[in-house]
Amino acid sequence: MASTPVAITSKPAGPGPDPALPSPRPPTAPRSFHVLAKPSGPICNLDCEYCFFLSKEALYPGDRFRMSDALLDTYIRQTLESETGPEVVIAWQGGEPTLMGVDFFRRALVLVEQYRRPGQQVSHTIQTNGTLLTDAWCELFAEHDFLVGISLDGPAHLHDAYRVDKKGQPTFDRVIRGLDLLKAHGVAFNVLCTVNAANQDHPLDVYRFFRDDLGAEHIQLIPIVERQNETGFQEGDTVTSRSVDPDAWGRFLIAVFDEWVSRDVGTVFLPHHDAALASWMGLPPSLCIFGETCGNAVALEHNGDLYSCDHFVEPAHLVGNITETHMVELLASPQQRAFGAAKRDTLPKYCLECRVRFACNGECPKNRFTRTPDGEDGLNYLCPGYFAFFTHIDGLMRIMADRVRGGGYADEVRGILAHAGRNEPCPCGSGRKTKHCHREARPVEP
Numbered sequence: 309m310a311s312t313p314v315a316i317t318s319k320p321a322g323p324g325p326d327p328a329l330p331s332p333r334p335p336t337a338p339r340s341f342h343v344l345a346k347p348s349g350p351i352c353n354l355d356c357e358y359c360f361f362l363s364k365e366a367l368y369p370g371d372r373f374r375m376s377d378a379l380l381d382t383y384i385r386q387t388l389e390s391e392t393g394p395e396v397v398i399a400w401q402g403g404e405p406t407l408m409g410v411d412f413f414r415r416a417l418v419l420v421e422q423y424r425r426p427g428q429q430v431s432h433t434i435q436t437n438g439t440l441l442t443d444a445w446c447e448l449f450a451e452h453d454f455l456v457g458i459s460l461d462g463p464a465h466l467h468d469a470y471r472v473d474k475k476g477q478p479t480f481d482r483v484i485r486g487l488d489l490l491k492a493h494g495v496a497f498n499v500l501c502t503v504n505a506a507n508q509d510h511p512l513d514v515y516r517f518f519r520d521d522l523g524a525e526h527i528q529l530i531p532i533v534e535r536q537n538e539t540g541f542q543e544g545d546t547v548t549s550r551s552v553d554p555d556a557w558g559r560f561l562i563a564v565f566d567e568w569v570s571r572d573v574g575t576v577f578l579p580h581h582d583a584a585l586a587s588w589m590g591l592p593p594s595l596c597i598f599g600e601t602c603g604n605a606v607a608l609e610h611n612g613d614l615y616s617c618d619h620f621v622e623p624a625h626l627v628g629n630i631t632e633t634h635m636v637e638l639l640a641s642p643q644q645r646a647f648g649a650a651k652r653d654t655l656p657k658y659c660l661e662c663r664v665r666f667a668c669n670g671e672c673p674k675n676r677f678t679r680t681p682d683g684e685d686g687l688n689y690l691c692p693g694y695f696a697f698f699t700h701i702d703g704l705m706r707i708m709a710d711r712v713r714g715g716g717y718a719d720e721v722r723g724i725l726a727h728a729g730r731n732e733p734c735p736c737g738s739g740r741k742t743k744h745c746h747r748e749a750r751p752v753e754p
């Protein structure tokens with residue numbers, strides 16, 4: 309990353325007081341929310357070239373970056389008592405959270421049982437690079453039904469382009485070894501794949517590798533957008549050479565969608581597709597980036613500092629520390645509510661008039677640093693890709709949404725595509741003949 313964060317020295321790591329749940333509950337507090345906890349801060353055993361977390365080390369100079377047991381207790385208690393719904397997700401991320409060791413997570417699980425309300429269901433997720441996994445880790449994950457997110461960017465030659473260790477060595481084999489261990493223990497996993505300059509032109513190689521070679525059923529795609537300058541819009545602002553190209557991002561999403569809709573709906577799950585289907589059904593999307601507003605997904609640092617979002621771990625977006633102010637008050641604070649509302653309130657007119665805004669909503673504010681054709685600031689860098697993607701999927705999304713609304717299933721779209729006449733217009737509405745469009749969906753002919 310090009311910029312150096314300003315150091316925060318106001319709150320040292322370590323135990324502090326433990327604020328009680330405010331009563332009554334602040335009226336602006338969200339009923340449901342998501343905390344990404346980073347027990348080892350940004351510290352990682354690898355050195356992926358595009359990682360934006362590594363530069364966050366500069367926020368806490370001289371820090372050991374380890375969540376204390378006292379803070380762990382505070383965090384688990386506040387999370388469980390703040391959530392009003394019956395389900396809570398305890399989500400761990402980094403850096404590399406496995407650097408904390410298995411025993412840290414066993415202590416967390418004991419605390420969950422201690423503070424869990426009757427009837428409250430708690431599920432556990434952890435995002436890891438997979439290279440430090442052992443039988444002991446996998447036994448823990450299997451025992452407590454963790455969903456483990458593994459960071460992988462495709463087959464070896466694409467993954468190793470940027471995902472290297474501190475010595476610049478490739479990591480693919482070590483990640484696969486970790487993944488094989490997870491599978492051997494029957495641990496549920498999903499693949500988190502960043503789309504970057506190296507793999508952006510190989511969508512089907514990447515997708516088929518995950519689906520066919522790894523047996524992945526959940527695949528999350530994350531575009532890499534690294535700005536050269538992160539201090540607001542400036543003329544000539546550019547991104548690094550590792551960043552995904554906006555048009556290539558659109559082509560990537562479209563290629564994966566076309567393969568998925570032809571044969572994998574109902575068996576392979578991609579958050580972009582789930583979120584899009586929700587939008588076409590008039591429901592709130594499951595991904596914050598496509599929501600009208602955000603602000604309910606916060607990041608918790610190793611010392612209790614709570615930030616507005618994992619993508620905004622920076623001084624201006626520090627909301628407070630949970631050892632000083634209860635998490636629910638921080639979530640309800642005017643600062644955090646304004647952060648979430650700004651996603652909607654700062655949309656340029658170009659987005660407001662866009663025909664796919666209902667599904668895109670200008671995507672994530674962190675990527676809104678380009679100008680609209682008429683010169684307004686705040687357009688999303690990925691806009692061309694998203695516009696192409698949402699326009700492309702419109703016809704088939706309408707079909708899927710209609711089926712679900714009618715009490716059917718989204719995967720019925722596969723049958724519709726498979727049985728369309730070869731010379732008839734493709735049901736997707738492209739205007740092309742089916743044989744020249746979603747022909748992949750056709751049954752194998754003898």
Ligand code: SF4
Pocket residue numbers: 596597598602603604605616617618619651671672673674
């Ligand atoms: S800033 Fe982006 S990633 Fe963070 S909550 Fe808002 S939309 Fe989601």
Ligand code: SF4
Pocket residue numbers: 658659660662663664665668669670671687688690691692694695
């Ligand atoms: S596709 Fe582009 S113009 Fe349309 S809402 Fe998304 S970012 Fe805005």
